[in-house]
Amino acid sequence: MQLKIASRESLTDKAYKxxxxxxxxxxLKPGSVxxxxxxxxxxxxGRTPIREALHRLAREGLVTILPRKGILxxxxxxxxxxxxxxxxxELERLMARxxxxxxxxxxxxxxxxxxxxxQQAAGKNDDLKFMRHDxxxxxxxxxxxxxxxAAMAIQSIQGLSRRFWYVHYKQAADMPLCARLHAELxxxxxxxxxxxxxxxxxRLVDYVEDFTRLAFSPAxxx
Numbered sequence: 001m002q003l004k005i006a007s008r009e010s011l012t013d014k015a016y017k018x019x020x021x022x023x024x025x026x027x028l029k030p031g032s033v034x035x036x037x038x039x040x041x042x043x044x045x046g047r048t049p050i051r052e053a054l055h056r057l058a059r060e061g062l063v064t065i066l067p068r069k070g071i072l073x074x075x076x077x078x079x080x081x082x083x084x085x086x087x088x089x090e091l092e093r094l095m096a097r098x099x100x101x102x103x104x105x106x107x108x109x110x111x112x113x114x115x116x117x118x119q120q121a122a123g124k125n126d127d128l129k130f131m132r133h134d135x136x137x138x139x140x141x142x143x144x145x146x147x148x149x150a151a152m153a154i155q156s157i158q159g160l161s162r163r164f165w166y167v168h169y170k171q172a173a174d175m176p177l178c179a180r181l182h183a184e185l186x187x188x189x190x191x192x193x194x195x196x197x198x199x200x201x202x203r204l205v206d207y208v209e210d211f212t213r214l215a216f217s218p219a220x221x222x
Contacts, residue, residue, distance in 0.1 A: 015045045015053035017135075023062050023073055024163045025131065034063070034071040062159045081164055081212050084157050089205045091154045095145040096185060096201035100194040103144035110140055111190035118183035122176040127169065130179045134162065137186055144189065161208075168215035181207055 019039065022028045040050045054071055057063045064072045103111065114137050121130040138158050142151035169175060181204045188197040 011049035012052045015049045030075045096197040097194045099144040100189045100197040107144040108190045111186045115183045115186035118179045122179035172214040
């Protein structure tokens with residue numbers, strides 16, 4: 001029985017990761033209606049893990065479950081991005097600081113690997129590599145902070161932020177700079193520098209705020 005539970009949890013995580021990436025990268029477009037059976041066939045994963053992954057995505061605001069109709073990919077609401085950033089700044093500063101203080105040696109090793117990967121993404125201007133390392137870094141910080149309540153709070157808005165980034169980054173973002181800021185954050189946490197990690201987190205959110213304002217500018221919107 002334990003093996004079956006572990007397997008189902010693993011498939012749910014796999015389904016969530018793939019579906020979240022498909023929504024964030026607009027492979028599943030805002031406003032589109034999905035069906036569990038079609039998603040299961042597309043991902044080659046059973047309906048129960050797909051359903052559990054969709055409920056998780058619904059809690060994060062990326063989909064809305066419509067009883068007897070399907071699953072609606074939520075629309076992007078630009079006006080709420082600054083409200084999201086208010087919450088992100090406080091939570092991410094806290095989690096960066098606590099991750100630097102509490103992370104295990106294996107977690108610090110993973111932070112160093114992500115820092116190197118982000119530097120490589122910056123050097124090659126590789127947006128997909130950046131997006132995947134960004135997702136991995138978010139999960140690792142949530143784990144390494146060893147604060148389940150902060151982790152649950154930040155998880156509910158990360159997908160929304162990542163999708164907004166993906167929609168606008170080609171017109172408004174300096175992707176290599178953003179990747180370097182992520183690398184700096186990962187490295188400060190790996191070094192156990194709590195104060196430095198908190199400041200790196202603030203610099204990253206400062207940049208994201210600037211990016212968000214630029215995304216709203218008439219020239220970019222046109």
